[in-house]
Amino acid sequence: MTAKRKGTELEYLKNYRLLFDNLSKVADIQAEMAEYGYDQTAIDEGKALYEKAELLYNERKVESAEEKKAYDTFAIKLEELKEFYKKDRKKAKVALLKNTELYQYFQLNKQLPQAYLKLMQEAKFFYEQIQTNLEAKPLLARLKLTEEVATSRLELVNTTFTLRVEYEKEKGESQQATKDKNKAFEDIAEWIRDFYAVAEIALEDHPQLMESIGKFVRS
Template sequence: MVTKKTLSEAEALEQYRVSLDNVEIQPEIATTMAEFGYDSTVVAEGKTLLTETRQVFDFNETEDDETSDAYAAFKLLKASLAETYRMHRKKAKVIFRNDPKTMDKLAVSGSLSKAYIKWLETVKKFYSVALKDNKIQGKLVRLKITADDLTATNTMISDLEAARAEYLREKGESQDATKAKDAAFEKMDDWMSEFYAVAKIALEDKPQLLESLGVFVRS
């Protein structure tokens, strides 16, 4: 991928577009390049390839944006749940400080794992156990953790799991789109590489015309 070594993908696409437009628009360039095999039919092939590459590039950009949005939504939900659970856990530790059995049932004994899956399982256990035990609920109310609070937070867990599933789905689609884009650019870059190589030969004695195709010529 010679051209893209120094250009971003968007810049490469724009350079390719300008080159393929100018090879048709400028009569002298068109005539000379046609003599070297790049007539209107061949240039049209390049333009078709460029259109296809542009489409997969745009699609990949869209998929990347959707992945970023999905991750942002997941991250926001996780932060909200983590903060709510942190306070509930803190209160539960106070309420059941002399009841190690209940603390174990609620999984509030010891330290809290930072690993997502282990963390989430700990959070899920707290609300699952609390929602099934009226005695625990009765004691939690003392520090303003109501049954409605427990239910609402348990719903947040479901929302978080759905948000993570959406993020992972979008991430997979984005990775597939990236592979398709890379494959398209590989074909496009190869085609344009030969185009530029031929242009340098065909227009060797006309550097100003060569530059109109996006080929830098040292003065």
Template structure:
């Protein structure tokens, strides 16, 4: 739905741009509209609203693209960390299967929540608990999980949290940019609605001129 709406706004803005360009460039239209209050100064106001809308529209699109990229970066990190933790957890449950206390301390009992906040907390408990205990590290080394790998995972978890923070920041900025764009477009639409209403009256006997403004006239 977002793609359809974006395309509709693109077309609307382009229609307004062509209308305002033609009312300035075609002498007969300019003269006729001036007689009904849409002189150069008034048309300039419309062009200013159009310019502001285009600027807001482009900025919104830029923010949306940045949000998409930030989400992609976040998803990649989540996927990689999910795979690593699942592998390490599986091996650790075998390594500590006869040590109920350690199993509980490292969060290895039962299943674990996939909800982001709880998932992050579970991984932190596991990796920090292993790294701080030489005996744990020694047991996991048998399963080819090195201390360097444990440390790297802790670093990756921190990077994942940073990436999520950036993503949420981009979401907020995108939402604000959307509000600004919607406001600018609404103001432009209101101005253009009045413009077209007057144009239909001013050129009701000149359908070819109305069509130059993007208004279809039934024959």
């Protein structure tokens, strides 16, 4: 199991960058570490892991922002649909009050659903019936629930559904980006731990060199 990292991921990226910068500048550290298997090729492998973690960290930020934007856009449209549906149901209750069969058929005897999918399904049925139910049409039209109104509302239902699909897509991409980022951070953290363990041995007689890199990799 991977140990939980202390500090923020951004702080870790900063420290990793400083470590690799320092390694590239101090020849004495390079020479000592090369004797213990950390030659330039090995250091480059570690740096590549750092660069991957940094890249995926930034990509995850982008995906997270896109997910939030998609949800906010969907939520605004859903609220718009909900408000229209509430008002139109209120009109329909008055229009169909004396016709128990139609009143129940239009589901006016039920509470407004809280779940978004159920709400959208019910609203879709409601407005489709305004368009097609010949018995209800003249009664509903008296309170301005016309085919034209229903068509407009159904367009809103379809738009809201499309926005939800887009949000789910962005959510999935954001979740995958988070998994990829987490894996990249685990990989570089493991490399750093191994490097530091060897450095404690390789630089045991050079405490000043150890200190120059140790401050960047200690958690």
